[in-house]
Amino acid sequence: MNLSILRGPQARLAKRKLLAITALSLITACSPPPPAKVLADTSNLAILPAYKSFSLSSEKLATAANSFCSKPNTEQLELVRDHWRVAVDGWSGVQNLQFGPLLVDNQAWKIQFWPDKKNLIARKVEALLRSDEALTEKRVDDASVVVQGLSSLEYLLFDPKLGVLDSFANAATGSRRCALLIAVSGHLHSVANGLHDAWRPEAGNYVQIFTQxxxxxxxxxxxxxxxxxxxxxxxxxxxxxxxxxxxxxxxxxxxxxxxxxxxxxxxxxxxxxxxxxxxxxxxxxxxxxxxxxxxxxxxxxxxxxxxxxxxxxxxxxxxxxxxxxxxxxxxxxxxxxxxxxxxxxxxxxxxxxxxxxxxxxxxxxxxxxxxxxxxx
Structure with missing residues (x-):
């Protein structure tokens, strides 16, 4: 449009229209196409927050386990159980993702062993408790996935016969049960935090792989x-x-x-x-x-x-x-x-x-x- 031939209000109106068209063109040029926007928003607003939530909840669970084992009592045991439930909610938020770091190196199995058709969790956990090995995060990491993660913690915290305060306060067996509780919850946090890091732009940056x-x-x-x-x-x-x-x-x-x-x-x-x-x-x-x-x-x-x-x-x-x-x-x-x-x-x-x-x-x-x- 040749604005030089226009005068007064006509020129001002034409300039405003031209500016509006130019601005709209710039916005359109800068906006990602719809599929890319789906990937970006889903990653940044749904997936990354879900992994962060799981990582934070597992960290709080590990902290609660340490506090409980420093002086086992009913109130602290219930607090650990509550944090376990929140961690399960966090895991449920990412459990079904069919792509990305979760599928690498059995990460999901390290978090949850299920279904347990042969009651392996009880057998493997009790065998580890009866052993003479030091119960550390490293030992848990080297062990079968059966004794790792939320499933093992559920057995330690909720088993109808053994997930009770006496099992942790007992002078003969309590120290090893507490050691395993601390080691498994610490290992769980390491796995959960690793998954969050794998997605974060500041770390593994899988979000870029998925969206670009x-x-x-x-x-x-x-x-x-x-x-x-x-x-x-x-x-x-x-x-x-x-x-x-x-x-x-x-x-x-x-x-x-x-x-x-x-x-x-x-x-x-x-x-x-x-x-x-x-x-x-x-x-x-x-x-x-x-x-x-x-x-x-x-x-x-x-x-x-x-x-x-x-x-x-x-x-x-x-x-x-x-x-x-x-x-x-x-x-x-x-x-x-x-x-x-x-x-x-x-x-x-x-x-x-x-x-x-x-x-x-x-x-x-x-x-x-x-x-x-x-x-x-």
Missing amino acids: TGEDNPEYPDDSVALANLLDTLVAGVELIKRDKFERPLGLASSEGQAQIYLLEWWRSQYSRDAIIANLKALKNLFMAANGYGLDDYLSKVKQHGEFSTQIQQHFDRSLTAAKAIPNSLFSSAEPRSQAELIQFQTEINELQLLLKSKLPEALGISLGFNAKDGD
Whole structure:
């Protein structure tokens, strides 16, 4: 536009329009394309905070274990148990991620050994306690994953027979139980902190690998591969809840199924239902990139499936409501097929799984990959 031929108000109006167009062009040029924004916001607003939360909760658990063992008493034991529960919530926030440092070198197994079909946790932990070896973080790190992490700590803190104050205060056995409690909780924090560091920009910077896709990126040659990992995480996470954390142990996987309650996650602490709730919250948070630009926005604004995006969010909420309505621990659920709250949760989680596995890939235009739980 030739502004030199315009005078007075016309010139001023034309200049304002030109400035507005220029500013809009600059903003558009500086804004990342939608898929890149999904990856950036999901990483920075959902994944990194989840790893940080797990690291901090494991640190507080280790501190509480040390304080308790300096002078074992009932109040301090309950405090350690509370910190263990918070750490489980933190772990539940990253447990289902199907990519990144968590999959390297058995990191997930170092945090949780489950399902324990042969009661290996009790056998291996007790064998280590009976040995003459010094119970240090190094010894725990060298040992089997069975005696590491939250599963081993659950046995030490909640076993119906041995997870009691007398086991730690007993002059003959208490010192070794405390030594193992301190060593395992310290080792857990090292693993959790290492995972957080692996993602942080200031350390391992996996966040850059995940968000800066391209031909030179060996893991993510384009955005669609990274987005597929988010999709896989949502699907695998809900399937793990539905099948392994709920239907199989309660005998609801088929009409002839028999309950196997000792396959429940966290059965000793009776924290199974609470961990499912934490899982669902984390998966919904991942879908929405917390309050950022997530898959929900991409689905709505780019793929023009706003109603479907809202539907997924509503089904997450309905599954959460149904899980919270279960009146007691899953471990103490008698006759699961006749308990209305359990059947309602099964209905809701089935519908959520159907949306994520059968309809979301097509809506996003992304193929669902093979995850570690498929065919299990």
